[in-house]
Amino acid sequence: MHEKCGVVGISLQDRDAARPLYYSLYALQHRGQEAAGIVTHDGFQQHSHVETGLVGDVFDEGDLGRLNGANGIGHVRYPTSGALDKSCAQPFSVSFKSGSLGLSHNGNLVNADEVRDELAALGHAFTSDGDTEVIAHDLARNLLEEDLVRAVRRTMGRIHGSYSLTIMHDDTVLGVRDPKGNRPLVIGELEDGYVLASESAAIDTLDGETIRDVEPGELVVLHPDGTGYDTYQLVDSDSTAHCFFEHVYFARPDSNIDGTLVYDARRELGRRLYEETGIDTDVVMPVPDSGRAFASGYAEAAQDAGADVNFAEGLMKNRYVGRTFIMPTQDERERAVRLKLNPIKTTVEGKRVTLIDDSIVRGTTSTQLVELMRDAGAEEVHVxxxxxxxxxxxxxxxxxxxxxxxxxxxxxxEEIREEIKADSLSYLSIDAIAATLETERDDLCLGCVTGEYPYDIDGEATDREVERPVIQSSLADD
Structure with missing residues (x-):
């Protein structure tokens, strides 16, 4: 799996937003490594710098110096919709009759083609195949006829799918979360302003204080002078569809997502993993880095239950090797595992090992890891x-x-266990996920583990009756 994207928006009182945006994007780099960008506004005009590459490669001191203005938005991207080139890098910027617009998007629309065709028939010309430009064009059209809040409300009624957005209309920064809260978005306070970000870790980086999660279907408008913000509940939904994989894998362990510290959630998931499928071994070790908190909780639960087991770091990670799933061919992915991870033989040799990971996707990495353990002398390998x-x-x-x-x-x-050549294999249950997050199953997006989706997707099942957004009557059209 590849990460999604990361978004941020900042309004400050009396200093440029470019450098805090830059630091925030560094804090969100794990959510996207293919492109990065910042758009600011100085009260008179918009400034933009967007390129492919990592944050540290995209920006230099001169770039930040040219991004004038106390208000701005930023984005780190991994492409889930649209081509892998600069045309789909974000924030997406456009100037039109009603001013300038910048937009950063984390998520994926399920009706982007439908909306794009409709807008193209009205004369809109598109420069990319990404769904972010679709949102920008629809919002720009609505801004020609409506005030800012009503324009956003109308766009939210037209687009369907998952999204957290940071938007800048002239020098006003706003944040929007989709009606089911599938993508995370939080608001925080700085000493001299306010910030919206995909994860609270970005706010921590700026020495700010997280205020709360943006509610599903909520619009947050930051004051351009950095003195406050206004909120509008634009869309109501009877249920949420929070992505449980934010807690399992995607978010930083030090982030709070939907009221839960990710590190604590992963440790509790590890404890429940032992309670459901624990096995007697000599050592419990994580697959670094995402398996670490799970393994810690698993080992602690085992020890609490009286098991004579040690928690150990038995795999050392070479941090200068690219991520294995970026490798384009199967042979390269298999080779990359051995380049990336090396076992500590004294921890493994002659031991019964429980290896803890967050997920199995293709099975390639798991097969290689089990083989590494056996080559290092493990007597048994349980995954x-x-x-x-x-x-x-x-x-x-x-x-x-x-x-x-x-x-x-x-x-x-059992067939997967045979393929990866483990002595045993067990997964955590969906019920354990829901219990750990203190959330009903119907309020989680479980499409990847059930095949049933909370949105209407052509050719796929839904796990509930698909809802269309309910617009608040207080903002209804005149």
Missing amino acids: RIGAPPIVAPCYMGIDMATREELIAADKSV
């Missing part, structure tokens, strides 16, 4: 996974393998 089996693709902003590539799509747990 435990801190999430249910991934059986279906994601349409909500995660660039996941196709159904044909997903090992769990057509194999049982």
Whole structure:
């Protein structure tokens, strides 16, 4: 799996926003490594710098110096919709009759083609194949006829799918979260302004204080002078569809997502993993880095239950090797595992090992890891996974393998165990996920582990009656 994207928006009182935006994007780099960008406004005109590459490569001191203005938005991107080139890098900027517009998007629309065709028939010309430009064009059209809040409300009624947006209309920064809250978005306070970001870790980086999560269907408008913000509940929904994989894998462990610290959630998931499928071994070790908190909770639960087991770091990570799933061919992915991870033989040799990871996608990495353990002298290798089996693709902003590539799509747990050559294999249950997050199953997006989706997607099942947005009557058209 590839991460989604990261968005940020900042309004300050008396200093340029470019550098705080830059630091925020660094804090969100894990959510996207293919492109980065910042758009600011100085009260008179918009300034933009958007390029492909990592944050540290995209910006230099001169770039930040040219991004004038106390208000701005930023984005780090991994492409889940649209081509991998500068035309789809964000924030997406456009100037039109009613001013300038910048837009950063985390998520994926399920009706982007429909809306694009409608807008093209009205004369809109598109420069990319991404869904972010679709949102920008629809919003720009509405801004010709409505005030800012009503224009956003109308666009939210037209687009369907997952999205957290930071938007800048002239020098006004705003944040929007989709009606089911699929993508995260939080608001925080700085000493001299306010910030919207995909994760609270970005606010921490700026020495700010997280105020709360933006509610599903809510619009937050930051005051251009950095002195406050206004909120509008534009769309109501009877249920949410929070992405549980934010807690399992995507978000930073030090971020709070929907009221829960990710690190604490992962440790509790690890504890429940032991309670459901614990096995007696000599050592429990994580697959770095995302398996670490799971393994810690698993080992602690085992020790609390009286098991004589040690928690150990048995795999050392080479941090200068690219991520294995970026490798374009299967052979390169297999080779990259050995380049990236090296076992500590004294921890493994002669031991019964429980190896904890967050997920199994294709099965390639898991097979290689089990082989590494055996080559290092492990007597037994038992694999435990801190999430249910991934059986279906994601349409909500995660660039996941196709159904044909997903090992769990057509194999049982026992068949997967045989393929990765583990002595045993167990996954965490969906009920354990819901209990840990203190959320009803119907309020989570579980499409990738059930094949049933909370949105109306052509050719796929839904796990509930699909709702269309309910617009608040207080903002209804005259």
